[in-house]
Amino acid sequence: MNLRDLRYILAIAEHGQFSRAAEACGISQPTLSVQVRKLEEALGVTLFERGAKSVVPTDACDRLLGHVRGAVAEADAILAVARDLRDPLAGRFRLGIIPTLAPYLLPLIFAPLRESLPALEIEPWEDQTLALLERLRTHQLDAALLATEVDGPDLVSEALFEEPFLAALPPDHRLAGRELVDEAELAQDILVLADGHCLRDQALAACGQAGLLGSTLRSASLSTLLNMVAAGYGTTLIPGLAAGAAQDAGLVLRPLSARAGRCIRIVWRAGFPRRAAVEAVGQVIAARLRPFAEGAAAGAV
Amino acid sequence: MNLRDLRYILAIAEHGQFSRAAEACGISQPTLSVQVRKLEEALGVTLFERGAKSVVPTDACDRLLGHVRGAVAEADAILAVARDLRDPLAGRFRLGIIPTLAPYLLPLIFAPLRESLPALEIEPWEDQTLALLERLRTHQLDAALLATEVDGPDLVSEALFEEPFLAALPPDHRLAGRELVDEAELAQDILVLADGHCLRDQALAACGQAGLLGSTLRSASLSTLLNMVAAGYGTTLIPGLAAGAAQDAGLVLRPLSARAGRCIRIVWRAGFPRRAAVEAVGQVIAARLRPFAEGAAAGAV
C-alpha cells in the first residue's frame, strides 16, 4: 500500500469515475485501473463496483475512506510542516552562554539578532563551560558562546571577537593611578571566581598562578565580585564587556600591560544540520562587537 | 514521500541507529541511508543528525514525528479494517423483499440465515418490485427477492424456489367443495391487490385478465385481502407461503387446476462484488424452502 494509491482512491471516490480521477491525479486511465486493482488485491477487498456508467464505492470502501482521508491528511501535514521547517534561519535556536559573558553580551546582541534573523527564536541558556558542552553534546543546545577552544572530532567552533581583560580596582587602590597595570602586580590581592568559571583560570593564568594571594569566591557571579572589589577586599580582572557594570559599581579600570584577553567563540556540533543558523548568529554577534574591537585597538595605539 | 519512508523514519527514531532500524525494517543499512537522505532532500529538511556514535532526530524531525506516527497509524488502520472486511460473508447485507413474500418468508429464513451466516447482518427492506429495483440499481440494496424476471445488462438473478398459487375462498363459497379450482372460474369474483404488486398482474394473468369481474384494493396488503375474502367479498389467489395466514383467517385453500405459480428469485447487480454473499443467502433460502417444494410436488401427484 502506498500514499499514492490512497490518493488515487480518494480521487475515484470524489469523481465517481476512473478517467477523470486519473486526469486529476495526472496519470493515464489504464495506470489508475491497474493500480486500483492491485490495491484491491493487496487489501483483499473490492473497493469500487464498476458499473456501465458509474463507479460506486463499496460498503467496504466507505468503511475505509475515513482512514484513507486521515492518512492522506497526515501526509499533507508532513509536507506542509516540512515546508515551514525548511528555512534553517527559522525556528528555535538554543544558545548557551557562559555566565561571565551573558549579562553583558546579551543586551548588546538581542536587538540586532531580532532584526537580522526575525524568524529565529533565540533561547539563551546560561551556564558554565562544561555544562554547556555537555548540553551541546546531548543535543540540548544548538550552539554555545564560550571563551575557550573546544574543537575536536565532534565539536567545531569559530572565533567571533577578542575581548581584552581589564584590571578592576577600588578607586583608592595603590595601582589606581597607573595608566597600565601589570598583571603580576595585580596578582598580589586578586579576587577570582569559583572553580568552573573559565574566567577564573584565565585570570590566574594571566597573572601567573603561582603568585596567588587573593581568595576564591564560591558560587558568586562576576557582579558580586565587582561589588567585593568596590568594597575594598582586593582587585580583580574583568572581561572588557563588563566595563560598564564595573564603572557603575564605582571601580577604576585599567588596561593590562601584557594585553591579556580572551577570545569569544561560537561552538556547535560538527554534524549540526543548521550550520547556516550558527553562521548567521555568529556574524550578527561579530558585527555588533566590531565597534568595540576597533575602539580597543584605537585605545591601545 | 512514501508510507515506507515514514516507517523508516519511525524505526530510526525508535532505535537511534541506522543499522538496527534497517534490520527492523527488513532492509539493508545502505538502502535505509539512501532512502532517508532522499526523503530529507525531498522535504528540504534534515531529519537526523548523524554523530559518531549516535543518530539523533533534529528539532524539525521532532516536529514532524507526530504527523508521521499519525499517517502510519492510519495506514495500519486501513490494513486492519480491510482484514476485517475481507470476508464477503460478513457485514451488512441489505436484502429487498416484495410485500407479498416478506411476511411469510422472513420468519422461515431468519433463523437459518443467522445459523449458516452468523457474520452476515441481514437488513430486510420491504417494498414493491419497481422500488426495490430502483434501490438495487442505486446501490441502496445489495440484493432483492422478487417474483419476476429482471435479468438484463446490469442485473442478474437466480431462481430460488417455485411458489404455487392457491385459490383462497370463503368457506361457504360455491367453489369451496372442489378438490381443484379452475383459474377461469376463480376470475369471476376475484379480488386483487393494487397496481405495483407483481402478485396482482400474475393473478390476473393466471385467471385470464379479460374476464376480470372483481375489484382492486388500493394500498392494501395481502393480509387485508385475506380478511376481505374471509368476510365474503369475493375470492382471491394467494402465494403458497401465505397458506398458513390464509387458514388462520378462516379461508379454504384449493390447488389450481393449471398449477399456476410464481418463481422467487434473488436479484443482484451484475457487478456486485460480494457475489459469494448473494449465493450463500440464496442457497440458505432455497434449502429452507425445499421441504415445501417437495410437499407441493407430493401433493400434486
Place this chain on the structure above:
DNA sequence: CAAGCGCCATAGATGGCATCTATGACGACA
C-alpha cells in the same frame, strides 16, 4: 439500427527507482 462516443480493462514496452553487495571513511575502544 447502426455508428459513434465514453468508459473501463488488457497487453506489451519502457524507464525509474528501491534494493542489494561490496567497499570506504571515521571514530571508539581496548
Place this chain on the structure above:
DNA sequence: TGTCGTCATAGATGCCATCTATGGCGCTTG
C-alpha cells in the same frame, strides 16, 4: 595501534509504475 561498529558511497539488478495502443461494452443519436 589495530579492530570493531557505524554510516556513506558506488555500481548492478530486478521489480513495478507508467505509458500507448487496443479491445469490449453499453448508451446515445441520427
